Amino acid sequence: MTVRVPEELAFLLPPRDRPARARRLRADPDATLGHLVRAAGVPPTEVGGLRLDGRPAGRSARAAPGGVVDVLAVARPEPAAPGGFLLDVGLGALARRLRLLGLDAAWSNDAGDAELAARARDEQRTLLTQDRGLLMRRGVRGALVRGARPDDQLADVLDRFAPALAPLTRCTACGAHLTPVAKAEVADRLPAGTRRTYDDFSRCTACGRVYWRGAHAARIDRLVRRARRPDR
Numbered sequence: 089m090t091v092r093v094p095e096e097l098a099f100l101l102p103p104r105d106r107p108a109r110a111r112r113l114r115a116d117p118d119a120t121l122g123h124l125v126r127a128a129g130v131p132p133t134e135v136g137g138l139r140l141d142g143r144p145a146g147r148s149a150r151a152a153p154g155g156v157v158d159v160l161a162v163a164r165p166e167p168a169a170p171g172g173f174l175l176d177v178g179l180g181a182l183a184r185r186l187r188l189l190g191l192d193a194a195w196s197n198d199a200g201d202a203e204l205a206a207r208a209r210d211e212q213r214t215l216l217t218q219d220r221g222l223l224m225r226r227g228v229r230g231a232l233v234r235g236a237r238p239d240d241q242l243a244d245v246l247d248r249f250a251p252a253l254a255p256l257t258r259c260t261a262c263g264a265h266l267t268p269v270a271k272a273e274v275a276d277r278l279p280a281g282t283r284r285t286y287d288d289f290s291r292c293t294a295c296g297r298v299y300w301r302g303a304h305a306a307r308i309d310r311l312v313r314r315a316r317r318p319d320r
């Protein structure tokens with residue numbers, strides 16, 4: 089049997105199979121298309137549809153010996169899960185960027201795989217990871233994040249889910265909501281230059297961190313501009 093993938097998913101195949109974008113697998117009459125696609129190295133979260141010998145087919149279909157399974161990539165943008173995002177341990181920098189843009193991005197630096205998968209299910213979050221094994225777990229809704237640098241990862245997530253952005257409404261440190269606060273209340277915690285220059289402040293409702301637009305405006309503008317430019 090052969091599993092074929094589109095160009096954008098070729099990186100999931102072993103290097104020798106990438107040029108042809110096809111992986112041959114030993115025939116197994118019991119294997120569903122879902123099993124075959126996993127065996128080829130493609131997590132279910134990256135599958136937008138399947139074809140068996142040229143016809144649309146479901147994940148539970150079975151291929152006859154010599155069958156050809158075509159994997160279709162997920163159409164972008166796709167809706168994110170209603171509970172927000174949950175990021176894998178290694179994606180802390182991406183979590184801060186998502187929060188800066190106002191997105192619900194849960195992250196902790198010590199969550200194990202089983203814990204992440206369970207939390208994503210329980211809280212109906214989209215699990216963002218670069219660990220394919222995590223996405224192979226049953227029932228996980230998520231995405232394999234492309235890109236080595238956090239800015240590229242952010243661009244990938246914004247391109248894939250096209251979420252509505254609300255910059256400077258969440259704490260980048262803990263992810264909780266910010267609420268406006270009077271300058272007088274936070275003046276003693278501000279650097280002198282900031283105290284002189286800015287008048288609008290907000291404070292994290294959970295950890296108390298203070299934010300002002302000036303400190304982040306340029307960075308936010310740059311992130312959004314870069315993320316939305318298709319050729320970046």
Ligand SMILES: [Zn+2]
Nearest residue numbers: 259262292295
């Ligand atoms: Zn906070």
